Amino acid sequence: MTVPVPNDPPIHRPLRVVVATDCGSTTTKAILIEKVGDEYRQTYRGEAPTTVEAPFEDVTRGVLNAIAEIEELSGRKILDGDRILTPCRDDKTGVDLYISTSSAGGGLQMMVTGVVQNMTGESAQRAALGAGAIVIDVLASNDGRLPHEKIERIRTMRPDMILMSGGTDGGAVTHVVEMAEYIAAAEPKPRFGATYKLPLIYAGNKAAQGQVRSILGEKTALEMTENIRPVLERENLGPARHKIHDLFLEHVMQQAPGYKKLMDMTGAPIMPTPAAVGLIMETIAKREHINLIGVDIGGATTDVFSVFDGTFNRTVSANLGMSYSISNVLAEAGLANIMRWVPFTIDEQTLRNRIKNKMIRPTTIPQTLDELQIEQAIAREALRLALIHHKSLATALKGVQQERTISDVFEQQTSGKTLIDMSKLDLIVGSGGILSHAPRRVQAMMMMVDAYEPLGVTRLSVDSIFMMPHLGVLSTIDEQAAMDVFVRDCMVYLGTCVAPVGQGKIGDRCADYEIAFPDGRVVNDRLKFGDLRLYPLGVGEQATVILRPVKGVDGGAGSGAPVTKTVHGGVVGLLFDGRGRPLQLPADQQARVASLTQWFNAVEMYPTSI
Amino acid sequence: MAHSYTPGLTVTDETVVRRVRQLPLQGTVLVKEGEVVRAAQSVARAELPGKVYPLNLANQLGAAPNEIKDYLVKREGDAVRKDEVLAENKPFFKWLKTEIRSPVTGTVESISLVTGQVLLREPPRVLDLLAYVDGLVVEVRPQQGVTVECRCSLVQGIFGIGGEAYGEVVMAVEAPDRPLAPDRLTADMKGKVVVGGSFLPAETMAKAKEIGVAGLVVGGIHDHDLRALLGYDLGVAITGSEQVGFTLILTEGFGAIPMAAKTFTVLAAHAGAMASISGATQIRAGVIRPEIIIPLKNGGHAEKRMGESAREGIQLGDLVRIIRDPLFGKIGRVSALPSELRKIPTESEVRVLEVRFDDGSAVVVPRANIEVIEGA
Numbered sequence: 001m002t003v004p005v006p007n008d009p010p011i012h013r014p015l016r017v018v019v020a021t022d023c024g025s026t027t028t029k030a031i032l033i034e035k036v037g038d039e040y041r042q043t044y045r046g047e048a049p050t051t052v053e054a055p056f057e058d059v060t061r062g063v064l065n066a067i068a069e070i071e072e073l074s075g076r077k078i079l080d081g082d083r084i085l086t087p088c089r090d091d092k093t094g095v096d097l098y099i100s101t102s103s104a105g106g107g108l109q110m111m112v113t114g115v116v117q118n119m120t121g122e123s124a125q126r127a128a129l130g131a132g133a134i135v136i137d138v139l140a141s142n143d144g145r146l147p148h149e150k151i152e153r154i155r156t157m158r159p160d161m162i163l164m165s166g167g168t169d170g171g172a173v174t175h176v177v178e179m180a181e182y183i184a185a186a187e188p189k190p191r192f193g194a195t196y197k198l199p200l201i202y203a204g205n206k207a208a209q210g211q212v213r214s215i216l217g218e219k220t221a222l223e224m225t226e227n228i229r230p231v232l233e234r235e236n237l238g239p240a241r242h243k244i245h246d247l248f249l250e251h252v253m254q255q256a257p258g259y260k261k262l263m264d265m266t267g268a269p270i271m272p273t274p275a276a277v278g279l280i281m282e283t284i285a286k287r288e289h290i291n292l293i294g295v296d297i298g299g300a301t302t303d304v305f306s307v308f309d310g311t312f313n314r315t316v317s318a319n320l321g322m323s324y325s326i327s328n329v330l331a332e333a334g335l336a337n338i339m340r341w342v343p344f345t346i347d348e349q350t351l352r353n354r355i356k357n358k359m360i361r362p363t364t365i366p367q368t369l370d371e372l373q374i375e376q377a378i379a380r381e382a383l384r385l386a387l388i389h390h391k392s393l394a395t396a397l398k399g400v401q402q403e404r405t406i407s408d409v410f411e412q413q414t415s416g417k418t419l420i421d422m423s424k425l426d427l428i429v430g431s432g433g434i435l436s437h438a439p440r441r442v443q444a445m446m447m448m449v450d451a452y453e454p455l456g457v458t459r460l461s462v463d464s465i466f467m468m469p470h471l472g473v474l475s476t477i478d479e480q481a482a483m484d485v486f487v488r489d490c491m492v493y494l495g496t497c498v499a500p501v502g503q504g505k506i507g508d509r510c511a512d513y514e515i516a517f518p519d520g521r522v523v524n525d526r527l528k529f530g531d532l533r534l535y536p537l538g539v540g541e542q543a544t545v546i547l548r549p550v551k552g553v554d555g556g557a558g559s560g561a562p563v564t565k566t567v568h569g570g571v572v573g574l575l576f577d578g579r580g581r582p583l584q585l586p587a588d589q590q591a592r593v594a595s596l597t598q599w600f601n602a603v604e605m606y607p608t609s610i
Numbered sequence: 611m612a613h614s615y616t617p618g619l620t621v622t623d624e625t626v627v628r629r630v631r632q633l634p635l636q637g638t639v640l641v642k643e644g645e646v647v648r649a650a651q652s653v654a655r656a657e658l659p660g661k662v663y664p665l666n667l668a669n670q671l672g673a674a675p676n677e678i679k680d681y682l683v684k685r686e687g688d689a690v691r692k693d694e695v696l697a698e699n700k701p702f703f704k705w706l707k708t709e710i711r712s713p714v715t716g717t718v719e720s721i722s723l724v725t726g727q728v729l730l731r732e733p734p735r736v737l738d739l740l741a742y743v744d745g746l747v748v749e750v751r752p753q754q755g756v757t758v759e760c761r762c763s764l765v766q767g768i769f770g771i772g773g774e775a776y777g778e779v780v781m782a783v784e785a786p787d788r789p790l791a792p793d794r795l796t797a798d799m800k801g802k803v804v805v806g807g808s809f810l811p812a813e814t815m816a817k818a819k820e821i822g823v824a825g826l827v828v829g830g831i832h833d834h835d836l837r838a839l840l841g842y843d844l845g846v847a848i849t850g851s852e853q854v855g856f857t858l859i860l861t862e863g864f865g866a867i868p869m870a871a872k873t874f875t876v877l878a879a880h881a882g883a884m885a886s887i888s889g890a891t892q893i894r895a896g897v898i899r900p901e902i903i904i905p906l907k908n909g910g911h912a913e914k915r916m917g918e919s920a921r922e923g924i925q926l927g928d929l930v931r932i933i934r935d936p937l938f939g940k941i942g943r944v945s946a947l948p949s950e951l952r953k954i955p956t957e958s959e960v961r962v963l964e965v966r967f968d969d970g971s972a973v974v975v976p977r978a979n980i981e982v983i984e985g986a
Contacts, residue, residue, distance in 0.1 A: 147664035174675070178725040185662040185719065185729050189635070211724055300846075319845055324893060328845025352833040353864040354935060359847050360769045360863060360893055364934040365960065365978045371935060372956040439957035607957055 020470035030066035058258035103273035115166035132275030154186035167205030276472025297432035299323035313394035323362030341377035383451035431463035456556035495570035502553030506530035531578035537569030660732030668726020675726030770889030770900025772857035777824035787868035809866035819855035850890030867939035
């Protein structure tokens with residue numbers, strides 16, 4: 001679960017007009033939400049540069065500028081000088097509520113500690129990530145670093161907050177006390193100046209609370225909360241996440257330039273942007289009873305959210321992004337992995353120089369088609385790597401003893417298996433400039449399909465203008481209003497991907513299928529290995545697909561078993577992907593370029609035939 | 611040095627810069643407001659706490675953590691020398707005796723009877739904070755640092771590596787489009803800031819290191835050579851702490867790109883003068899660009915301070931650099947600023963402008979893909 005906002009202010013009046021902002025690292029985005037008839041709609045938007053840095057050093061300047069743009073566009077008077085007019089006075093004056101999220105100044109940066117790295121260390125990491133933080137390091141007794149290296153590391157990092165965990169309740173205290181001693185010796189300083197004590201949350205073995213207090217009580221702003229791993233078999237992340245959010249507001253936000261003023265302006269507590277996005281994702285998954293993966297690919301980082309069988313997880317890949325971190329995608333993925341998505345040849349030196357030039361001039365945009373194709377190739381790799389990272393952390397608890405029966409003998413599974421099961425995935429939600437602003441929507445769909453390789457039948461969508469943070473925080477006040485806007489204005493449904501699982505020779509039969517369209521038309525055809533086919537199926541439309549895979553290929557009901565599914569349309573349509581799972585691209589360069597060209601043309605991905 | 615991101619780099623003959631010199635932790639400021647300081651002069655000093663060395667005595671003595679007090683020779687706060695005995699047991703047979711000696715010289719910071727751990731701290735290290743530029747101390751923040759103001763010629767680069775350095779400016783090529791070949795570097799360039807033209811090959815980097823130049827300023831390099839120089843692939847442009855033997859500043863970007871004529875002219879005009887340079891680059895909110903600061907002889911206050919003349923966006927006639935392929939690195943003047951969105955070959959609809967080059971030809975490019983050469 002994500003962070004519920006503590007002490008929600010009671011909103012007694014009916015909400016008619018809401019203004020919401022998200023203060024990002026570079027841009028502050030404002031949206032206006034109005035009740036139109038019986039439903040809420042997002043009506044106007046405005047944006048302005050974020051003003052956390054010098055010379056302004058006051059986040060509210062950017063907020064007021066972004067809201068002023070809405071005023072101009074909508075004709076509604078919202079501002080009275082530096083004040084937001086609340087509540088609504090009449091049809092053209094004021095708003096009922098102002099809310100905000102923030103990731104400015106690099107977001108909430110945390111360091112977490114545990115005793116065993118893949119047990120309490122991971123639990124602490126999940127707690128911090130779920131609360132919207134960027135985890136800058138995970139220290140554990142068994143992380144392989146020598147004690148003095150740990151101390152040096154704590155000292156050189158300047159986190160906004162530390163979360164300490166370790167030990168089950170009533171277990172041994174030695175290791176967790178040892179970590180407290182390291183932290184005390186390092187005397188860590190907070191990121192925003194040295195005038196206040198670093199907030200530190202202790203969420204470990206409760207038997208060690210007294211000793212931790214005596215070691216760290218004077219040196220840090222120490223808060224105690226329930227153990228995040230009271231017993232090995234259970235994770236208890238809620239209390240630690242609440243505490244992180246409280247301290248974020250009480251300490252970190254108070255130090256950031258202009259945030260005291262901003263906190264006075266808002267009608268609900270400010271949330272870290274990723275926490276708000278996580279909240280809206282979790283809300284959708286619960287309301288629709290679906291499993292979903294959400295991704296927000298930004299310039300510097302890529303956030304991945306998932307809800308599988310009701311369990312929420314979030315990870316942030318801090319150095320995978322499309323501008324500031326684009327060069328790191330190349331470093332992590334390797335040149336060959338990027339080049340496999342590029343439908344032409346280019347020499348390594350030119351490509352490397354181009355990528356570095358994007359890194360040092362991050363606001364530039366592709367001007368030519370080949371530049372666009374290179375950026376979209378890099379995006380596929382960033383998305384793929386971020387999902388691998390997410391899968392490694394979104395796991396069942398590790399270190400838990402499992403009961404095995406005789407039937408398990410042939411299925412050797414260790415504890416800590418990933419919760420991400422692509423064959424059970426219902427919906428992928430993409431967000432971030434490269435996906436939301438792709439010149440053709442089919443490009444966004446193909447980037448996600450290629451990177452995630454969804455199995456079976458999966459619906460895909462993108463966030464139209466990145467308003468999920470705003471809606472996340474709104475959902476804490478009025479869930480219905482948030483859902484109305486989410487469904488009608490935020491999500492752009494792209495369509496559905498049908499991808500049988502299995503591999504075969506190019507041109508061999510993969511599956512036969514029948515599509516019953518809503519207008520009564522029925523299409524019967526054959527999907528061959530290597531095929532990619534796209535059928536128009538509009539937004540709001542549904543069709544019935546009967547898939548009859550060949551033996552050895554799984555359409556979702558087992559090898560060779562026919563399957564019938566209702567599929568949803570979208571701005572792109574219904575995609576049949578016969579390229580096999582796992583997706584394999586020809587190794588030979590000429591053949592690879594030919595295949596890519598054939599696929600891109602099949603779905604009309606780019607302006608002219610390539 | 612951090613300021614809000616503006617897509618433009620300053621290259622100017624005369625401006626006034628202020629550089630905030632901040633200690634990483636509280637210390638002593640050594641200069642007064644109004645004092646004239648030199649670049650290499652120390653303006654503030656702090657004592658960095660020494661390194662901490664944990665030592666688990668309980669494990670080494672084979673004793674329970676709460677028993678270690680019986681074995682300790684030193685107490686909390688005591689000074690110790692390297693190899694001095696910290697703790698010892700007193701066995702009945704002498705040859706069974708175990709002595710635990712200190713691995714460092716320092717003090718005993720803490721002794722834990724819960725973990726059996728002793729923390730030793732090395733003596734503090736003195737950190738001298740230098741002025742970095744010749745100039746006037748215009749602000750003193752007690753115990754924290756100072757602000758130094760300097761009237762200077764300023765060239766901002768696009769990307770750099772390595773920290774702050776000082777040296778005499780020396781021109782190694784005659785024109786901005788000439789590469790900096792290895793034979794252009796001579797032994798007398800040791801400790802100097804060497805200005806090249808369009809491109810810095812790997813062989814020249816090696817020679818620069820061998821000679822011991824203080825800094826290299828060039829139009830571009832290949833990413834491949836940067837990787838070889840650093841020993842790793844730079845993923846995120848946050849630099850300044852690299853130690854490759856010299857400070858490197860790129861004025862244009864990656865590839866072989868002629869240095870902007872204006873940049874080359876400003877630097878050439880100051881050949882022989884002392885310059886303060888920094889390769890520190892941070893390309894995120896709070897942008898930091900590498901810089902070459904050449905203090906002007908008759909120093910003191912000037913009317914015009916950098917950043918005071920707030921630009922009103924891009925204007926007709928502005929000198930701009932195209933910063934995206936296919937015309938990356940070309941420089942021209944803005945000749946039209948159509949307000950309507952235009953569809954570009956990628957099918958994106960974006961705001962564009964027209965750039966006219968010296969040869970009279972003109973191109974239309976997205977506004978996002980140019981940067982203004984400020985101070986031109």
